[in-house]
Amino acid sequence: MSTVRNREVHLVRRPVGTPVPDDVDVVTTDLVVEPGQVLVRNTVMSVEPYMRGRMSEGTSYVEPYALGEAMTGHATGVVERSDDAAVPVGSVVVHQHGWREYAALAPQDVEVVDIDGLKATDHLGALGQTGFTAWVGLNLVAGLQQEETVFVSSAAGGVGAIAGQLARARGCTTIGSCGSADKAKRVMGDFGFDTAFDYHDGPVRDLLADALKEVGRPGLDVYFDNVGAEHLEAAIRAMRDNGRIALCGAIAVYNATEPVPGPRNLLLMIWRRLRMEGFIVGDHDSRQPDFLAEVTALVREGRVVSPETYVGHGIEEAFSGFLTLLDGRAVIGKALVALED
Numbered sequence: 001m002s003t004v005r006n007r008e009v010h011l012v013r014r015p016v017g018t019p020v021p022d023d024v025d026v027v028t029t030d031l032v033v034e035p036g037q038v039l040v041r042n043t044v045m046s047v048e049p050y051m052r053g054r055m056s057e058g059t060s061y062v063e064p065y066a067l068g069e070a071m072t073g074h075a076t077g078v079v080e081r082s083d084d085a086a087v088p089v090g091s092v093v094v095h096q097h098g099w100r101e102y103a104a105l106a107p108q109d110v111e112v113v114d115i116d117g118l119k120a121t122d123h124l125g126a127l128g129q130t131g132f133t134a135w136v137g138l139n140l141v142a143g144l145q146q147e148e149t150v151f152v153s154s155a156a157g158g159v160g161a162i163a164g165q166l167a168r169a170r171g172c173t174t175i176g177s178c179g180s181a182d183k184a185k186r187v188m189g190d191f192g193f194d195t196a197f198d199y200h201d202g203p204v205r206d207l208l209a210d211a212l213k214e215v216g217r218p219g220l221d222v223y224f225d226n227v228g229a230e231h232l233e234a235a236i237r238a239m240r241d242n243g244r245i246a247l248c249g250a251i252a253v254y255n256a257t258e259p260v261p262g263p264r265n266l267l268l269m270i271w272r273r274l275r276m277e278g279f280i281v282g283d284h285d286s287r288q289p290d291f292l293a294e295v296t297a298l299v300r301e302g303r304v305v306s307p308e309t310y311v312g313h314g315i316e317e318a319f320s321g322f323l324t325l326l327d328g329r330a331v332i333g334k335a336l337v338a339l340e341d
């Protein structure tokens with residue numbers, strides 16, 4: 001048994017509405033490394049909107065974070081100590097114990113990743129849970145077909161940017177929405193969307209109708225929903241017969257303190273024979289090998305890029321980085337916090 005000096009972020013009270021810095025504390029600990037455990041020095045951690053749900057009690061699909069303990073989430077790291085030949089010292093790993101500088105873990109709880117020609121952080125982005133979420137939503141939930149018309153909200157975000165690129169790689173026509181004109185340019189220029197709009201520019205239903213005219217399509221076959229609320233209602237209105245909606249996220253309502261009204265036009269779901277299905281990516285883990293085979297090739301060929309924005313440097317900035325993600329304006333692609341230089 002040995003110890004290592006570690007700093008980690010604890011949730012100390014449950015946020016009401018938008019979280020604030022006083023909801024957490026950065027705590028120094030002497031981390032105990034038990035015999036048989038591997039010691040990982042975390043290099044980069046992911047901050048994600050679903051973490052907001054875990055900060056509240058009982059409102060999410062995963063266990064809430066415990067008060068007074070380190071939060072968790074995906075991270076990359078380098079193995080510093082190990083007796084396990086399958087997880088050698090120096091290997092780059094991904095695991096679920098972010099929000100801390102060091103993690104002591106059972107070997108089976110870390111995944112050694114391939115960094116030959118790839119960035120370690122690709123395994124948090126396009127080749128990680130983020131890319132897998134996009135792939136599951138498009139393929140397993142929406143049943144995407146070649147050359148369909150696909151609308152993706154939060155198209156400059158981590159999941160959205162990958163969803164648009166995967167749909168594009170299937171020959172689909174892609175429309176994205178995002179929060180600024182600059183982001184819309186990046187969505188088209190860097191991620192290959194056929195068109196994109198800033199949802200602040202007017203009612204989403206009108207902006208979406210204009211976008212469909214611009215790409216010369218009569219309506220949507222697939223809507224990949226990261227946002228909910230007004231976007232969802234607008235997308236239902238723009239769907240073609242037999243269209244499919246993959247409900248991935250609803251960031252527009254995550255900080256709501258009152259129940260939010262649903263789409264007012266669900267009758268269209270009947271008239272147009274639409275299907276709308278929510279999903280949780282973790283339910284589809286058995287399909288990881290198919291996802292990795294397809295998307296690793298696309299990343300290596302440069303047909304899918306894994307965009308990322310560093311929203312913090314050092315464990316002290318991890319929570320402010322999370323708040324930057326929720327605000328969104330400064331973030332393109334996967335939001336990451338660097339835990340070392």
Ligand SMILES: NC(=O)c1ccc[n+]([C@@H]2O[C@H](COP(=O)([O-])OP(=O)(O)OC[C@H]3O[C@@H](n4cnc5c(N)ncnc54)[C@H](OP(=O)(O)O)[C@@H]3O)[C@@H](O)[C@H]2O)c1
Nearest residue numbers: 049050154157158159178179226248249250252280281328
């Ligand atoms: N179902 C699952 O298993 C699963 C798994 C992973 C993630 N998710 C969900 O999928 C969604 C995307 O995840 P992500 O990690 O890639 O996050 P993300 O889309 O990068 O989320 C951050 C972005 O959301 C946008 N945003 C914030 N408030 C908004 C609002 N009121 N209306 C519209 N857009 C808003 C901001 O971009 P703009 O500047 O463009 O507004 C911000 O940059 C999230 O809702 C997440 O919870 C679900």
